[in-house]
Structures are given as structure tokens and as C-alpha cells.
Amino acid sequence: MFTVLELCNILIENSFIATLLVVAGFYFISRRYRFAFMKTEQITHESEYCNDPNCVRCNKYHDTVSKALNKISGVKSRVTSFKIQKGIDFVYxxxxDGYxxxxxxxxYDNLEPRNIWDKHSKMRIKDCQELEKSVQTIRDDIKFLLENPDKGIWKRNQTPNGSWDVFHFINQGSAITVNQTICPxxxxxxxxxSSVMKENVFGNVLISVLKPGTVITPHYGPTNIRLRCHLGLxxxxxxxxxxxxxxxxxxxxxxLxxxxxxxxxxxxxxxxxxEQEDRVVLIIDLWHPDLSEEERDAINLCFHP
Incomplete structure (x- = not known):
């Protein structure tokens, strides 16, 4: 049998085991006492979050974290491995104060914190220029899609008011082939x-359509490693x-x-x-530009769909 002091020394020396125990403890508590660990601002209606069992942000939270912890030993850089462990532990x-x-x-630590990336800061994101140059080609594709709503797979997100429909080309890192063939x-x-995120569960590419009167209530996304790019169509x-x-x-x-x-x-x-019109945008999740290729590969490994 180990003494308490020996157990403490083991946990201090092995941060992976310590993190795993913390995650397991919170997971057990949440299951046993039905606590919610999603950080929201005075959420009072069930409809303010979706009920999709495959949603990383809403329902696959614990599974996503558990899988990442199992894969983290495959990360070559000890510094990156530690930062990923720390980033998982952070949300528990x-x-x-001040965050x-x-x-x-x-x-993930040490990424430039910026709520909305203005014209100057967007210069760091070369893909924005490529998208804006190609907007008419994208519009032609999407025009065909909207005129033929029976094609492909649409999903409706829950909102307290209005209507929010989405058409995924990539959904949480998985390609939706039937949709991709409609808008080649x-x-x-x-x-x-170069910076589109498509090999981990945080990456999405989709068409988002809002009807007049729609309200999407305040919420937080799942991670800070991505930037959401909305191309206005x-x-x-x-x-x-x-x-x-x-x-x-x-x-x-x-x-935007x-x-x-x-x-x-x-x-x-x-x-x-x-005139009351729908809002139509192409949403693309992009890597935060402060992340190196090595860090991107490590995150893809741990959070592969």
C-alpha cells in the first residue's frame, strides 16, 4: 500500500495520470449528480442548446476529452503534450479572474486573444483574401443549392426564436460527401x-441560413484554437x-x-x-495563426474525429 505522501509524489511526477483522475472525477460527479459543466450565461431554456447526440460542444464533451487523453502519449513534443494536457484540464x-x-x-495557452479580428489583424489570415476573391463562384454554387433545397442534407439548429438551417460540407472534422458533391x-x-481546419472535431465548413426574427442566444464555443470565418453571401x-x-x-x-x-x-x-430577407453566410473554421504546424498536427492527433 502507498502512503498519502507517496501517492502525492506519484501524481506530481506524472501529470497525465493526475489530469486523467481529475477528468474521471468530474465525469463521475456529472453523471451521478447531473451537474452541468458547460459555461453559459444565465441559460434558462432547454432550446438554447441543441440536443444533437453527436454535437461536440453539447453532448460529446466527455467522450472527446477522454479520447484526447488516450492519444496524447503519441505527441512527440513534450512541451506540446503538456500544453494540450493543461488545455484540457483548464475547462474543468x-x-x-480576467478570462x-x-x-x-x-x-490552448499563448494564442493572441481577440474577439473580432479587424481589417488590420485579418491581414495575418491570407485565406480571407482568397475567399473574397472567389465570392462570386461560391455564390453561384450556393444559389443552385438554395433553389434546390431537396438536395443534400440540411439540419435545423434549435433557437428560441426564428429559424437557423445549416448545410455542412465538413461537420466536426468529418466530410459530408453527399453535400460536397452538390457544390464542387x-x-x-x-x-x-492553407488554414482551414478539417482533421479534428473542432473543424467545420458549412452554409448557415437565418430567417428574419431569429435569435441565437449567448453561448461559448468549444475551443480557442480556431477562428470562425463568415463569408457574407x-x-x-x-x-x-x-x-x-x-x-x-x-x-x-x-x-467577418x-x-x-x-x-x-x-x-x-x-x-x-x-425588406425582410434571409442571412446566408459560408462558415469556415480556420486555425488560429499563432499555432505552428507541429502544434496543429498534435491537436489533430488528439482530437481526430
Whole structure:
């Protein structure tokens, strides 16, 4: 039998075992006492989060973390391995004062924290320029898709008001082949991008359609390693995005980039003097530009779908 002091020394020397025990403990408590560990702001309606059993952010939280911990021994760099372990452990502990980023699956240290990436900061993201140059080609693809809604697989996300429909080309790191074949020109453009995230559970590429009157309530995304890029295909100023208290809107043909590990929400403010139209954007998850290729490969290994 080990003494308490010997057990403490073992845990100190082996951070992997310590992290695994912490995760297992919280997992058991959440199952036993039905506690919720997702960080939300005064969530009061069940409809404010989806019930999709395959959603990483909502329901596959513990499975995603457990699989990552099992794969972390395959990471070659000890520094990167430690940072990934620390990033998983981060979401199970009380968030330190001053943190406004509150991802509910994985947090990675030392990435530039910026809620909305302005024109100057977007210069670091070369893919935005490629998308904006290709917007008409993408519009032609999506026009065909919207005129033929019976083709492919659409999903409807739950919202307290309005309607939010999505058409995934990549869903949580998995290619939706039947959808990709409907918009081949768009996929050719996506596949040319250097920073698109498509080999781990945090990566998505999709068309997002909001109806007038829609409200997407405040929530946090699963991680800070990605930036959400919205290419405006059909937008109007009545649709508002708020990220960490800063409100903006989309522009047709332009990329809006933000970090969804901050609290964010969307709403449509009806204007009687304007025509009520859907908001249509192409959403692409991009790697945070501060991550090296080695770090990206390690994260892909641990969080492979």
C-alpha cells in the first residue's frame, strides 16, 4: 500500500495520470449528480442548446476529452503534450479572474486573444483574401443549392426564436460527401485554403441560413484554437453579431472573423422600412495563426474525429 505522501509524489511526477483522475472525477460527479459543466450565461431554456447526440460542444464533451487523453502519449513534443494536457484540464477548473474566453472543451495557452479580428489583424489570415476573391463562384454554387433545397442534407439548429438551417460540407472534422458533391466549385476553393481546419472535431465548413426574427442566444464555443470565418453571401444590416460585448454586422462579399470562445450571440432586428430577407453566410473554421504546424498536427492527433 502507498502512503498519502507517496501517492502525492506519484501524481506530481506524472501529470497525465493526475489530469486523467481529475477528468474521471468530474465525469463521475456529472453523471451521478447531473451537474452541468458547460459555461453559459444565465441559460434558462432547454432550446438554447441543441440536443444533437453527436454535437461536440453539447453532448460529446466527455467522450472527446477522454479520447484526447488516450492519444496524447503519441505527441512527440513534450512541451506540446503538456500544453494540450493543461488545455484540457483548464475547462474543468474554476476560470481565473480576467478570462473572457471560456471554451467548454479545450483551451490552448499563448494564442493572441481577440474577439473580432479587424481589417488590420485579418491581414495575418491570407485565406480571407482568397475567399473574397472567389465570392462570386461560391455564390453561384450556393444559389443552385438554395433553389434546390431537396438536395443534400440540411439540419435545423434549435433557437428560441426564428429559424437557423445549416448545410455542412465538413461537420466536426468529418466530410459530408453527399453535400460536397452538390457544390464542387465551393469545395475546390475550400481545399485550396492553407488554414482551414478539417482533421479534428473542432473543424467545420458549412452554409448557415437565418430567417428574419431569429435569435441565437449567448453561448461559448468549444475551443480557442480556431477562428470562425463568415463569408457574407447574402446579408443585411438588420442581422447583428455580438462577441464579448462588441456588436458588428456582416458585409456582402467580405469575411467577418471572430473567436467564438468568447461569449457571442446573433439576432435579427426587424426594420419595417426594409425588406425582410434571409442571412446566408459560408462558415469556415480556420486555425488560429499563432499555432505552428507541429502544434496543429498534435491537436489533430488528439482530437481526430
Amino acid at each position: 477548473r474554476p476560470i481565473p 473572457r474566453q471560456k471554451p467548454n472543451v479545450f483551451y 466549385k465551393t469545395m475546390n476553393i475550400v481545399n485550396r485554403l 447574402k446579408v443585411s444590416p438588420e442581422y447583428l453579431l455580438t462577441v464579448d460585448g462588441q456588436t458588428t454586422t456582416w458585409e456582402n462579399g467580405k469575411c 472573423v471572430f473567436d467564438d470562445s468568447y461569449l457571442h450571440s446573433v439576432k435579427h432586428e426587424a426594420n419595417k422600412n426594409s
